[in-house]
Amino acid sequence: MKSISLYVDKDTCLTRLHPFAKMFYILAAVSAPLIGGALWIYGLFLAISLCLLISGKIIRKVFPLIAFSFTIIITIFLIHGLFNQENQKVLFHLGPLVFYEEGLLYAARIGLNILNMLLAFATFVLTTKPADLVDDLEQAGFSPRFGYMISSVFQIIPQMMGTMNTIMDAQRSRGMETEGSLFVRAKAFIPLISPVVSSSLINTRERAIALEVRGFDSKNKKTFLREHKLAGKDKTFMLLMALLIAGSIVWRVLTWL
Amino acid sequence: MKNLFKTKLNAACFVLIPACIGINYLGKLFASVLKLPLWLDSIGTCIGGILGGPIIGGICGAANNLIYGFTTGDSITLVYALTSLGIGVAVGIMARLGRMEKLSGAILTACVAGLTAVVISTPLNIIFWGGTTGNIWGDAVFAWSQASGLPVALGSFLDEVLVDVPDKLITLLIVYAIIKGLPKKLTSLYELDDEVASLD
Numbered sequence: 001m002k003s004i005s006l007y008v009d010k011d012t013c014l015t016r017l018h019p020f021a022k023m024f025y026i027l028a029a030v031s032a033p034l035i036g037g038a039l040w041i042y043g044l045f046l047a048i049s050l051c052l053l054i055s056g057k058i059i060r061k062v063f064p065l066i067a068f069s070f071t072i073i074i075t076i077f078l079i080h081g082l083f084n085q086e087n088q089k090v091l092f093h094l095g096p097l098v099f100y101e102e103g104l105l106y107a108a109r110i111g112l113n114i115l116n117m118l119l120a121f122a123t124f125v126l127t128t129k130p131a132d133l134v135d136d137l138e139q140a141g142f143s144p145r146f147g148y149m150i151s152s153v154f155q156i157i158p159q160m161m162g163t164m165n166t167i168m169d170a171q172r173s174r175g176m177e178t179e180g181s182l183f184v185r186a187k188a189f190i191p192l193i194s195p196v197v198s199s200s201l202i203n204t205r206e207r208a209i210a211l212e213v214r215g216f217d218s219k220n221k222k223t224f225l226r227e228h229k230l231a232g233k234d235k236t237f238m239l240l241m242a243l244l245i246a247g248s249i250v251w252r253v254l255t256w257l
Numbered sequence: 258m259k260n261l262f263k264t265k266l267n268a269a270c271f272v273l274i275p276a277c278i279g280i281n282y283l284g285k286l287f288a289s290v291l292k293l294p295l296w297l298d299s300i301g302t303c304i305g306g307i308l309g310g311p312i313i314g315g316i317c318g319a320a321n322n323l324i325y326g327f328t329t330g331d332s333i334t335l336v337y338a339l340t341s342l343g344i345g346v347a348v349g350i351m352a353r354l355g356r357m358e359k360l361s362g363a364i365l366t367a368c369v370a371g372l373t374a375v376v377i378s379t380p381l382n383i384i385f386w387g388g389t390t391g392n393i394w395g396d397a398v399f400a401w402s403q404a405s406g407l408p409v410a411l412g413s414f415l416d417e418v419l420v421d422v423p424d425k426l427i428t429l430l431i432v433y434a435i436i437k438g439l440p441k442k443l444t445s446l447y448e449l450d451d452e453v454a455s456l457d
Contacts (some may be wrong), residue, residue, distance in 0.1 A: 004282070027444055029428045069273040069333070075396055076387055083403035110387045114333075130328050145271050146320075152275040160279045164286070178291060190431060193287055197280050197300065197435050204276045205443050208269040216268045248317040 004157050006061065007129050014056035015127045017150045018234040019136050022124040025052075028241035029120035033113070034057035036248035037255070042112040058126045062119065067120055080107040087118075130154050134230055160200055167195050183256050260449055261353050263311040273309055277301030277317045284428075294394060295424045302345045303370070303432045307357055308447045311349030322391035336385050340377045343426070345374035347373040357433065361413045378421065379414050384386060388413035394419040440446035 014022075029049065053059045084103030091101045120207040131151055138147045171179065171191055178188045230238075264270070280301030290295040302321060306314025316339030326335030347370045356362035382388055388409050389396045395416040404410030 001297070067283055072333070072386065072389070079389060079396065079400050079403060080387055083400060085403070085406070085409065095433060106387060109376065110385070113385065117332045120308070121326070121335075145266075149271055149274050149320065150324055153278050154328075156275050156279040157282055160283055161286075164283055176440075177330055182293070186293060189291055189293065189297075192291075193284060193300070194435050194438070196283055197304070200276050200279060201273075201304070201435075201439060202443055204269070204272045205446060208272045208446065209265075211268040211272065216271070238397060245408075 003154065005130050005154060006125050008061055008126050009129075010057055010127075012056045014052060014058075014123065017127070017237065018228070018230050019128050019133045020140070020230065021237045022128060022233040024238045024241050026120045026124055030117055032245050032248040033116060033243070036251045038251065039109065039112065041110075041248060041251075042116050044248075045116050046112070046119060049116070049123055052123045053119065053126075056127055058122075061126055062122045065118060065122055066115070068113055073114060076110055077104065077114075077219050080104070087168070099114075104191050124218055135226070136225070138222070141227060145216075150214070156200070161195060163199060164192070164196050168192060172232070224238045262311055263449055264310050265447070265449070270309050270311060273313065273447070274320060275295055275307060277305035278321045280304060281317075281321050282325075290413050294392070294419075295297050296354075296391050296392075297424065297428055299341065299344050299370075299425070300432055300435075301426050302341055302437065303348045303429060306349035307352040307432065308344045309349070309397075309438055310353060310449075314345030314349035315342045316345070318342045323384060323428050325367065336381055337378065340374050340381065343373045343377045344370050348429070356420060360433065363433040365424065367426040368422065370429065371425035372417075374421045374425060375414065375417045379410065382417065386452065388416065392420045409413050410457075412423045432446050 018031045033045060050059070053062055077092060080103040081099040082103070084100065084106055086102040087100030087105075089101040091099050093099075131154075134147045134151045138144050144188075168178070176188055176191060177184050177191075179185070226236060267415055281298050282301075284300040285296065286299035288295055299311060299318070302318040305317035309317075319338045322334045322338035322341050326338070333342075348366060351357065351366040351369055352362050377407055378390075382390055388399055388403075388414075390399070398419055399412045399416040402415055403409070
């Protein structure tokens with residue numbers, strides 16, 4: 001069964017870093033450029049993310065993610081470069097198309113923001129096992145019921161994908177067409193999705209009974225098999241990120257004065 | 258009216274949420290396998306809202322985007338957690354008002370859900386993507402509106418309406434068909450006015 005998580009099982013210092021420290025990095029990487037407001041801060045965080053990804057030996061896994069967002073970035077560049085409201089200064093001509101400076105600057109800001117968010121999330125997503133994240137969240141006082149909810153998503157989806165393939169084969173062997181014109185494909189959607197949805201909803205009943213029998217609604221305090229606390233290394237990392245956010249605030253204030 | 262937001266937070270509801278998130282994922286997957294020009298990624302959220310009420314619907318929607326954002330690296334999805342939350346709550350409220358009993362009510366619910374999605378998504382689109390939605394048809398309209406000198410907010414709004422309302426309409430029609438086919442044994446788990454009677 002294929003997991004939907006992108007976690008790469010490698011024993012690097014980035015993987016060993018506490019999930020909270022990595023989440024704090026995302027917070028810093030997303031908020032600092034927005035607070036600071038200058039384009040070079042995006043560049044700084046892009047560089048930090050790339051360094052972290054290289055040190056975690058997962059840089060190659062990031063390329064498919066970037067490739068996916070590139071189509072969106074290109075649309076943004078085209079639409080704003082050509083048609084932005086504030087366009088005045090012509091930058092260059094590309095055949096019959098005229099690109100303007102203001103629109104392209106605006107698009108560059110949005111494009112950098114997307115790339116920055118993507119890379120910051122990649123450092124977290126590729127190095128954190130969902131089960132570990134849920135465990136750490138619960139140890140920090142997160143409700144175990146919600147913890148169950150998150151971890152069971154990862155069990156349910158591969159199961160549902162299995163059911164989906166079975167149903168797709170079953171319907172095809174009955175002569176249903178899944179390829180062809182838009183109308184044919186749209187018609188195929190309902191006979192495919194409704195059996196999977198109904199059967200998974202019906203399964204929830206048994207799952208709920210099984211959980212209740214095992215004391216899911218019990219109010220007692222839960223204990224943990226493995227205690228995982230923030231180490232000194234994690235705290236240093238978080239302190240560094242806090243300094244970066246503070247730096248961006250200082251920069252903003254200085255540019256205002 | 259009093260029961261509009263009343264929610265039972267028992268094991269049945271906490272099992273429903275992951276199932277709904279899974280259904281959202283499947284809907285999106287089927288739509289991309291069949292190359293349909295729609296998202297269809299809120300089927301589960303709507304089912305959660307109808308069975309469990311507005312609060313469960315909202316949790317389904319928000320948790321759906323948060324979980325995918327934090328595990329599949331899809332930070333684009335993460336931004337729209339608020340939109341999904343809105344859709345879940347809107348559909349939940351409409352269902353509690355008894356609108357999902359008939360087909361005409363389902364269509365009305367779809368319009369309400371679609372407009373909720375548009376109102377929440379438009380500012381997010383403008384802040385994060387400068388107004389585009391990533392859907393070819395919608396973005397073509399946005400490009401046209403920008404070329405003809407309309408303000409960004411209006412262009413983005415039209416872009417979102419064109420994509421979201423038909424998407425939610427089809428989603429809720431599918432959901433309506435599915436909900437009608439569910440056994441009473443299952444739906445009774447989520448009914449509010451059940452009572453435990455003792456036989457002795």
